[in-house]
Amino acid sequence: MKLKICGMREPENIRAVAALGPDYMGFIFYPLSPRYAGDLSPESVRALPRPIRRVGVFVNETEQQVIRTAVHYLLDYAQLHGDETPEECRRLNRILPVIKAIAVRTEADLAETQRYEGCCTALLFDTRTERFGGSGRRFDWNILNAYSGETPFLLSGGIGPGDAERLQAVRHPQLAGVDVNSLFESKPGHKECGLLQPFIEQLKTL
Numbered sequence: 063m064k065l066k067i068c069g070m071r072e073p074e075n076i077r078a079v080a081a082l083g084p085d086y087m088g089f090i091f092y093p094l095s096p097r098y099a100g101d102l103s104p105e106s107v108r109a110l111p112r113p114i115r116r117v118g119v120f121v122n123e124t125e126q127q128v129i130r131t132a133v134h135y136l137l138d139y140a141q142l143h144g145d146e147t148p149e150e151c152r153r154l155n156r157i158l159p160v161i162k163a164i165a166v167r168t169e170a171d172l173a174e175t176q177r178y179e180g181c182c183t184a185l186l187f188d189t190r191t192e193r194f195g196g197s198g199r200r201f202d203w204n205i206l207n208a209y210s211g212e213t214p215f216l217l218s219g220g221i222g223p224g225d226a227e228r229l230q231a232v233r234h235p236q237l238a239g240v241d242v243n244s245l246f247e248s249k250p251g252h253k254e255c256g257l258l259q260p261f262i263e264q265l266k267t268l
């Protein structure tokens with residue numbers, strides 16, 4: 063099971079978390095987020111050891127700006143968390159692999175994914191709230207059984223330090239990994255290695 067650690071914004075913390083060996087690290091380029099990484103020096107991201115894939119998180123950003131940011135930070139993926147259409151995802155995905163976030167509360171929300179089939183490299187299922195992301199709230203994972211698409215997905219939304227065992231019970235052929243964020247923080251954008259390390263150890267046993 064792959065692990066993405068999202069919402070990084072402090073150079074020292076980025077280095078410490080990178081040493082734990084996540085598969086993906088995420089940087090939020092949404093100015094209204096308390097985890098906004100727009101002031102981060104590109105070197106802090108570019109210097110990440112290569113096995114770690116770099117993901118930029120965007121909300122209703124223009125294609126031009128996403129590409130500009132991707133070049134600046136040498137991003138490997140764009141995670142789109144807004145109202146981006148399948149066509150917008152398809153166009154960008156030809157240039158930069160797209161992870162499209164889908165807001166989930168009910169099974170009906172998963173039906174929405176059909177429109178994105180073939181338009182993005184992966185999906186990310188996050189909890190539907192009044193915000194675009196980073197709510198720290200979990201949705202009912204039983205709902206995942208209603209997803210019958212072929213695009214792999216990351217499971218996200220309110221995954222916390224005590225959830226490794228619960229994740230063990232989630233079985234789905236397209237489950238590619240999990241994405242963690244706010245519940246591993248001591249303040250927005252600062253991840254606690256003391257919480258991440260045991261979680262990662264437990265995940266490895268899955």
Ligand SMILES: O=C(O)c1ccccc1N[C@@H]1O[C@H](COP(=O)(O)O)[C@@H](O)[C@H]1O
Nearest residue numbers: 068095143195196197198219220243244
């Ligand atoms: O974290 C944010 O501030 C954020 C803002 C706007 C879009 C996405 C954001 N974060 C993403 O939200 C999910 C779930 O986070 P959490 O575990 O519930 O805190 C995660 O994919 C983050 O990348």
